[in-house]
Amino acid sequence: MAGSAAPSRSAQAGESLRHESAHLHVSGRAAYADDIPLPAGSLHAAFGLSRIAHGRIKSLDLSAVRAAPGVVAVVTAADVPGENNYGGIVHDDPIFAGQQVEYHGQPLFAVAAMSYGAARRAVALAKIDYEELPALLDIRSALAAESYVIPSQRLQRGEPQAVLASAPQRLSGTVVMGGQDHFYLEGQIAVAIPQEDGALLIHSSTQHPTEVQHMVAHAMALHAHDVTVQCRRMGGGFGGKESQPALIAAAAAILARKTGRAVKLRLDRDADMVMTGKRHDFLADYEVGFDAQGRILALRLMLASRCGYSADLSGPVNDRAICHIDNAYFLEHVELVSHRCKTHTVSNTAFRGFGGPQGMMVIEGIVDDIARTLKADPLDVRRVNYYGIGERDVTPYGQVVEDNVLHTISDQLEASSDYRARRAAIAAFNAQSPVIKKGIALTPVKFGISFNATIYNQAGALLQVYNDGTVLLNHGGTEMGQGLYTKVLQVVATELGLPRAAIRVSATDTSKVPNTSATAASSGSDLNGKAAQAAAQTIRQRLIDFACAQYQLAPEQIRFADGQVQLGERGISFAELVRAAYHARISLSATGFYRTPKIHWDKATLTGRPFYYFAYGAAVAEVAIDTLSGELQILAVDILHDVGKSLNPVLDIGQIEGGFLQGAGWLTCEELWWNARGELKTHAPSTYKIPTARDWPARFRVSLLQDEPNREDTIYRSKAVGEPPLMLGMAVFHAARDACAAARGGDGLSHLQAPATAEAILRAIGGLEPLA
Incomplete structure (x- = not known):
């Protein structure tokens, strides 16, 4: 910009400017990582993967792999110069498996070849003899075997057992929800380029360049200053590129060191889905005591997640689930037990919301069960339990809710969406419609903003x-x-x-x-x-x-x-x-x-102030189900979301729209399925269904909460908008629950489990228990 150029208007914060790219x-x-021009002589890599879920390698014959056309180098665990690990918190994630195999799809070796096709053809030539061992594949099996990646934890406030025993009404049940694949448009990829004096330049599609830097340095027996990691942009991440890109980068670096040449390692979609972690699937067994209005008096809860074969980020994921079990609701007497289950499946990892959505789904399921037991409008039961009624403003983990706008949002959205009249109209429609049943739900969101681990703030x-x-x-x-x-x-x-x-x-x-x-x-x-x-x-x-x-x-x-x-x-x-x-x-x-100021967290007692502030929102969703086929259609959605004083309203609305649909996808159509041998069979777009433009409701309205700047001194009093909108998708699931209840004549609880696939909807209509 020359000094004589005509002035142009400043790009002020708060304006709706288009995305810079x-x-x-x-x-x-x-330009993404796959578009970076490679130096002359660069090689392309591929992984050789385990074909069993659990066992020992009796022999690994790679002679045909090494002799394959175009192959330049083959590496195994023995070729790792430093530490054969990419686990950041617990060092239990080998880059290449040694003698022990712990999930189907685990990397055993890697090949560098003159072309990507040559590398992929070569890895298929490996001759591997396994001794197969019994495999734990699901949460219930792991609980029965007391198989955990890290010790279980317990949080208690008040006297839940005593209050539960004396509660006017009691209910017990199970909430089940599946995992979710990140399905980023750009898969995992890294390019390792040797530099002078043994240093490395890594181009990585990663949300955490510093962790990639550290894990590559440890694997290569280098110091951090010897490894530079760059990332201009990713084609989506959603948490899947937080911890696990270190595996891809480390393997590329090992091959680059061995060959002295640049190496690109890019996973194809099938390999990416098979060998990388997902959102943790959870189940929760609960006992709840409540009064005639549906006010929760006491809650005892066992929360368990499928972590996979290693810890990865499962500890903090479960901690955040515990910190979001309350969602919008005051829980005075509560006991929470958290199990991180070790299974012989891929190690699950961060996903947008980081355990928060799973915790919130549990309490929303409990509140909905209470409402259906009382034959009350679920919104009325939700609102009677909100924070901010009387002195009810302290979370189970001890943080005071100081910025509560739940009531404001609910009042405005209930009115603007015409919720009450629509609910009555849906009841009238269902009474005369024998096949198609409609449902409606208004669900709130309270989401804490900050890393649970204070160091990262x-x-x-x-x-x-x-x-x-x-x-x-x-x-x-x-x-x-x-x-x-x-x-x-x-x-x-x-x-x-x-x-x-x-x-x-x-x-x-x-x-x-x-x-x-x-x-x-x-x-x-x-x-x-x-x-x-x-x-x-x-x-x-x-x-x-x-x-x-x-x-x-x-x-x-x-x-x-x-x-x-x-x-x-x-x-x-x-x-x-x-x-x-x-x-x-x-x-x-x-x-x-x-x-970030003010925050503190004791991970041993699960207490403190882990969040600088809370972001709030609510959604009304209306759906229809076909009781003969189980097909679900989202008809209309109204959203009111709190972003404080927005830095960029058009970007924030885009995040709300995308987050909502990703959340709705997790809870309705995105189903992960492993067979009895521990093989993930939903590992491509042909078998794993993400929502598309055809799933977008015919009417969608989103508004930002006005005149509520952040009370904390954030950047220009804005609020975060990355993860909180994903939980708005809960409204779709609970509207589907409402429709299933209507299909059963409104006779009590709906056993609909997430994801609410056509099969799950038909099971719920038939009164069958969840498959847990």
């Missing part, structure tokens, strides 16, 4: 201002399509009064901003926005100090806006001021850092 996305020019940024007035921004957050780069760009534009064309955001790079946290927990804008703001304010203050001395002005006489700087009565371009500061030898580079 939108023009590249739609034109096909957005920090971020850094690097801001460079060049002497032509342009700006290069780098921060620790990663861009996976959610618009993080756009929002942080807007923060810098706001602080420096610049148009978006003057600012470029560069690829996330561990050599520029170190020790980054994963872009996860909905904290990307909160953390990196604040860090970038701090860096921009440092530069701005240097320019103000310089201008005050140079032009004999007071600080309040200097204003930055629209690419211009007002110096008292005189205006010059931002570029002119920057050039003058450069000639005066003023530093035009700054780092920024931010750490």
